[in-house]
Amino acid sequence: MPEKTATKTFSLEKLLKKRPLVLAPMSAVSDLPFRILCRQQGAGLCFTEMINAEAIARNNKSSLRLAQSCPTDSPLGLQLFGAKIDSMEKAAKTLIASEQFDFFDLNMGCPDEKVLRQGAGAALLRREKRACGLVKALKGAGKQVSVKIRLNPNVLNSIRACRALERAGAECITVHGRTVKQKYSGKVDFVSIKRIAKAVSIPVIANGNISSRRDVETTLEKTGAAAVMVGRGAIGNPGLFAELQGRKGVKPIEAMFKYIELFEEFGSGRFGRKKTQAIRFLAKARERQVVELVQKAGTEQELEQALAGLR
Numbered sequence: 001m002p003e004k005t006a007t008k009t010f011s012l013e014k015l016l017k018k019r020p021l022v023l024a025p026m027s028a029v030s031d032l033p034f035r036i037l038c039r040q041q042g043a044g045l046c047f048t049e050m051i052n053a054e055a056i057a058r059n060n061k062s063s064l065r066l067a068q069s070c071p072t073d074s075p076l077g078l079q080l081f082g083a084k085i086d087s088m089e090k091a092a093k094t095l096i097a098s099e100q101f102d103f104f105d106l107n108m109g110c111p112d113e114k115v116l117r118q119g120a121g122a123a124l125l126r127r128e129k130r131a132c133g134l135v136k137a138l139k140g141a142g143k144q145v146s147v148k149i150r151l152n153p154n155v156l157n158s159i160r161a162c163r164a165l166e167r168a169g170a171e172c173i174t175v176h177g178r179t180v181k182q183k184y185s186g187k188v189d190f191v192s193i194k195r196i197a198k199a200v201s202i203p204v205i206a207n208g209n210i211s212s213r214r215d216v217e218t219t220l221e222k223t224g225a226a227a228v229m230v231g232r233g234a235i236g237n238p239g240l241f242a243e244l245q246g247r248k249g250v251k252p253i254e255a256m257f258k259y260i261e262l263f264e265e266f267g268s269g270r271f272g273r274k275k276t277q278a279i280r281f282l283a284k285a286r287e288r289q290v291v292e293l294v295q296k297a298g299t300e301q302e303l304e305q306a307l308a309g310l311r
């Protein structure tokens, strides 16, 4: 069988060399309108938020909407979480039909109890064989595959797992330089990321606590990674991507209004999501009073009224 064109021409390695700033997959944050804003500000690669493979396999509409994309939303990694091989295969086949993304990403880092109980997310760090099986299941659909992990307390286990994932066909590994126990706090372990990057021959993206140009330089220098992934720093503030490249970024309030326009244009979800995202931009802009008004808004009209003074 000839390979799909997308698989042949798309190279994650080349892409990361040219564009080393990556937007993290973030639940209820990294949706299509937000990704478009981050790309306009200089993000070279974006990921969708994590999407439940089981739900996609069942053709669940709201999960399918999380995979929403458009031609300018490229290059894009579509992140799935799950633990069952057959559901992963089915989800991959369903999604591949859309041709609206460039590669799959397997979530192996989510510390959420509900996800762990399914044996998915960070639980896969202890289920190496299953994780490799899931990578193969995704590859079987004809796209490239990356994985996103957290560190194991013993880095030798992380190294062994990453080598196995590479052998299973993963083309890139994002390492969030914290353990599951650390959740989102504590130091990022640059030394362990470096050891992983040295141990594999595929590109490694370093992730954790990037909020300035200095952070980008330090992280790349100390880890030897090909690129850095930005998470919380970009929430409510896509302009960070411009700042990380020495340019002035879009201000959070301006970004919020653009977000709302794009949200309407693409029909990206329900009112609740729009409101939550608006609050994130407002929080970044320290508009506390408006945040309170928006929190109380129960209709589109009330939201519009709450934001009117900022226009």
Ligand SMILES: Cc1cc2nc3c(=O)[nH]c(=O)nc-3n(C[C@H](O)[C@H](O)[C@H](O)COP(=O)(O)O)c2cc1C
Pocket: 024, 025, 026, 027, 028, 029, 048, 049, 050, 079, 107, 108, 109, 110, 148, 176, 184, 207, 208, 209, 210, 229, 230, 231, 232, 233
């Ligand atoms: C609100 C939120 C949602 C997240 N959702 C996901 C997700 O869907 N998939 C994933 O792999 N990681 C997720 N993460 C983790 C981030 O991708 C990233 O690994 C983590 O925030 C560390 O990067 P940072 O220090 O730059 O924030 C999420 C983090 C936050 C704060």
